[in-house]
Amino acid sequence: xxxxxxxxxxxxxxxxxxxxxxxxxxxxxxxxxxxxxxxxxxxxxxxxxxxxxxxxxxxxxxxxxxxxxxxxxxxxxxxxxxxxxxxxxxxxxxxxxxxxxxxxxxxxxxxxxxxxxxxxxxxxxxxxxxxxxxxxxxxxxxxxxxxxxxxxxxxxxxxxxxxxxxxxxxxxxxxxxxxxxxxxxxxxxxxxxxxxxxxxxxx
Amino acid sequence: xxxxxxxxxxxxxxxxxxxxxxxxxxxxxxxxxxxxxxxxxxxxxxxxxxxxxxxxxxxxxxxxxxxxxxxxxxxxxxxxxxxxxxxxxxxxxxxxxxxxxxxxxxxxxxxxxxxxxxxxxxxxxxxxxxxxxxxxxxxxxxxxxxxxxxxxxxxxxxxxxxxxxxxxxxxxxxxxxxxxxxxxxxxxxxxxxxxxxxxxxxxxx
Numbered sequence: 321x322x323x324x325x326x327x328x329x330x331x332x333x334x335x336x337x338x339x340x341x342x343x344x345x346x347x348x349x350x351x352x353x354x355x356x357x358x359x360x361x362x363x364x365x366x367x368x369x370x371x372x373x374x375x376x377x378x379x380x381x382x383x384x385x386x387x388x389x390x391x392x393x394x395x396x397x398x399x400x401x402x403x404x405x406x407x408x409x410x411x412x413x414x415x416x417x418x419x420x421x422x423x424x425x426x427x428x429x430x431x432x433x434x435x436x437x438x439x440x441x442x443x444x445x446x447x448x449x450x451x452x453x454x455x456x457x458x459x460x461x462x463x464x465x466x467x468x469x470x471x472x473x474x475x476x477x478x479x480x481x482x483x484x485x486x487x488x489x490x491x492x493x494x495x496x497x498x499x500x501x502x503x504x505x506x507x508x509x510x511x512x513x514x515x516x517x518x519x520x521x522x523x
Numbered sequence: 524x525x526x527x528x529x530x531x532x533x534x535x536x537x538x539x540x541x542x543x544x545x546x547x548x549x550x551x552x553x554x555x556x557x558x559x560x561x562x563x564x565x566x567x568x569x570x571x572x573x574x575x576x577x578x579x580x581x582x583x584x585x586x587x588x589x590x591x592x593x594x595x596x597x598x599x600x601x602x603x604x605x606x607x608x609x610x611x612x613x614x615x616x617x618x619x620x621x622x623x624x625x626x627x628x629x630x631x632x633x634x635x636x637x638x639x640x641x642x643x644x645x646x647x648x649x650x651x652x653x654x655x656x657x658x659x660x661x662x663x664x665x666x667x668x669x670x671x672x673x674x675x676x677x678x679x680x681x682x683x684x685x686x687x688x689x690x691x692x693x694x695x696x697x698x699x700x701x702x703x704x705x706x707x708x709x710x711x712x713x714x715x716x717x718x719x720x721x722x723x724x725x726x727x728x
Contacts, residue, residue: 357541364548371555391686393693399566480685487681490715497571505566514690516629
């Protein structure tokens, strides 16, 4: 057997001195360091609680139809729970949007004209509003005061696209007013400066 | 982590394996961050100005009160202060309708940030002079010493888009008499332009 030039020793490639010593000399001292994860778990738990609270406060309060781009304004009154009338995008008389009540289509905006409804009472919407009011009268809260408050709530959220003409808005407001919902709340996106603040000027 | 034992009596040093718990928390945080609604919604309350159901007149006519009337037309705003000649600090000239014209157009892109957009995603809107409208309203409040209970009526021509109604209501609700914003207009009513024909508005051009 021929004699070879000795190669590098085991453990000589290990960078850290303590570990190299433990590998080479069998380890006189333990280098097994545990990571203290308790503060990290605390942090995660607090983060989860905070996010759940935020989600509970604002999420799921109002479903936004993808065809509704709500106008922007600086108002800061919080939305309350109330029935929602949505008016989707108006792309001209050829492509008018729809009127939805609680995300169900009620009538096309093409039909909402003073010619068809001279008294501004949209019959199809009136029917669903009457049903909703009747259902609201059967609602019960945890306390008698809360029940009374629930049953007498005349608010209605009008969630309209920014392109919807006023002729449709006024007839929807009039119909809601004549069918118990006399306090219209216009839903908006909160931004100071309005929509024109985020727009590019055209020539 | 991990369990282990030491000592002669076989004392169990059982550590709780927290790795699955950390995984669970991390997944929950990711889910909540992704699904949270980051856009904040709010509301604007208005009163409805509908024609009265009862034809009977009230027994005693109320004392004349100043009332701010605003009409949104496709060409701009028309504003007046009705009954300005019958209040404590009479200013009859404010009953004349003041025109605040639009100042051009602006483009919004649906579902995208502002920039290059064409086709059905591009929407062109009239640019209304909201600064001038705010100055006018605040001028009415200062000149005639109006209170925050002052009635405000907003009407619009049928073709006016909803965005302009909301922005006008927003300006009304932030128009104040003083810099401290203690006395500001509130509770505007929304109605049809025909209700204003008897209050100084003869045409809506």
